[in-house]
Amino acid sequence: MFKYYILMVVCVITATHTYAQYDLVIVGGNPGGIMAAIAAARSGKTAVILERTAHIGGLPANGLGATDIATRGATTGLFMEFLTRVKSHYVKKFGKASMQVKMCSDGYHFEPAVAELVFEQMLQEHGDRIKVLKMRQFDAEPQHVSITDGLIKRIQVTNRQTGALETYAGAVFIDATYEGDLGAAAGVPFRVGREAKKEFNEPGAGRIYKYWGGPEEAGSTGQGDNAVQAYNYRVCLTSEPGKQVAIEKPERYNRNEYLSLIGDVLTGRNTGVEMEKVTGQMLEDNRNIILKGGRSDIPGDKWGLAKLVNTVMLPNNKTDANNQHQAFISTDLPEENWPWPTSGWDWRDAFAQRLKNYTLGLFYFAQHDAELPESFRKEVLKWGLAKDEYTDNRNFPRQVYVREGRRFEGLYFFTAKDALPVAPGKRPPLHTGSITSSHYALDSHGVRKREPGKVHLDGFLSYDTEVYTVPYGVIVPKVIRNLLLPVPVSGSHIGFSTLRMEPCWMAMGQASGVAAALAIEQKIAVQDVPLGALQDRLLEQGQTLIYYQDVPVSSPDFKMVQSMGLKGFLPGWKADLSLALDQQTASSWAQLSGLKLETIQGKSRGDMLRFLYHGMKKGNQ
Structure with missing residues (x-):
């Protein structure tokens, strides 16, 4: 066992250097990092988010x-709170019966600027407990991390506006x-x-070619x-002139890169x-049909x-315009992104x-x-960039969609079997140390x-899963005792491919x-956090x-069923x-609980579960 010292926020600024202390130091202002800060703040802790961009x-x-x-309601907690606030934004601004509220689909669909606004509002509600510092770059070099006896003591980041190095100390790093x-x-x-x-006998592992939806x-x-699977930009377009x-x-337009599209359009x-x-x-x-002014008649085209x-x-x-999975050429740019996970920011910025x-x-x-056929061009010409999004970046997304970076080897290594049912109609393997359920x-x-x-x-693939449980061990490293990894989690390429969705990242961030x-x-060390206490607090937060x-x-x-479900009832x-x-x-x-049941006559399943739940809680006190 070792000692943590609860840290009050201390900040010392000189002409060339900043030194600050928080309970949590979080590198990355994406939803996983945001939810980590909010969950910690609601537990009375201070946090700083160090975000590289503006x-x-x-x-x-x-x-x-x-x-x-894939299943709405499978992931809740702070993710569900985010959705509720998104919907409330549209209701307040446009009215309950508006088309905007209908199109937001209960908060699951939203404009980029609205997502940023809601995240900002959620953070601001916690006042001084959460500090958000933008334009802070962490470079993945050992000299930027100070480690003593398996504990990170402090890290260094670069202030991209001033060029100065800044040091942040904390009890836990995320x-x-x-x-x-x-x-x-x-x-x-x-x-x-x-x-x-x-290695793990996973469907889709290794080199693989398959029709979309086929064998x-x-x-x-x-x-x-x-x-490494391809990255792209999720482009926000509109057809309103x-x-x-x-x-x-x-700049550097290269027509030759797109020539294969001509044949694909003409043939279908x-x-x-x-x-x-x-x-x-x-x-x-x-x-011949298309050259005469018609449209494609090929199935699936x-x-x-x-x-x-x-x-x-x-x-x-507006649209969320993603890569077309039924196309040979789309907004993904395969192969060229392979160095991204382990490259420095100079290389990443050039690739972006x-x-x-x-x-x-x-x-x-x-x-x-x-x-290209004129009729095809006219259809695409109806669309342009949404002029009220990313107004400081010429209406183009500011961030590359990094679908997969490093995947760490933690206390638990998540593979495809953790998301696939053990038998038709059944659940995937149950993790009693679950920190969230999820489904994709x-x-x-x-x-x-x-x-x-x-x-x-x-490598372009998709295999159906069922709603699964995510064990705490996927966000916990084996050695560093005050580091949690809720976004670059522990798993195989195929296992990670379902965990990598933002709802799950938000939930794992909340758990962290x-x-x-x-x-x-x-x-105590993060490896020694009692799962019961962690789960109880997550349930209190609606996870x-x-x-x-x-x-x-x-x-x-809800809490009773969650608890008894994880115990196998x-x-x-x-x-x-x-x-x-x-x-x-x-x-x-009765066998599972170790408690004697006097009678079941006239009892519902709910009646008996409640009796056992309270009896087992009393026995554990």
């Missing part, structure tokens, strides 16, 4: 406005960067790239490599599974803007500019290149550019803030630890509290 909010504030979650820079500088072992299929195809070897900015030809070739039944003659016939990007409509007729030029060039090409597909974008004869880009507060209060279809957070039985998807208790279930529960 804006907080990460990807939700940079175009990812269509929330990635790496909320998409890249994992702090953990790497602290010497925590990590992985980059793809594991071979043989694995020729060339899928399962071989591991250093390939008075509210858009025309897309201009970017795409990467969807429907292409298995498409013949060469069908492609040629389609070309898209037209106009949809051929370039997958769009989800947001309030005020390269990706911006490439993205704008793709749209410009689709709108203006004379070799095993989902990775391509890692290589188009290859001749391949049905899709290498609560765990940090408990570690400080009890003067769902195990998902039940019929017991939402608003239910008076409720293995199904429903608690069915109102149903009569049968003898087989009663016997099973």
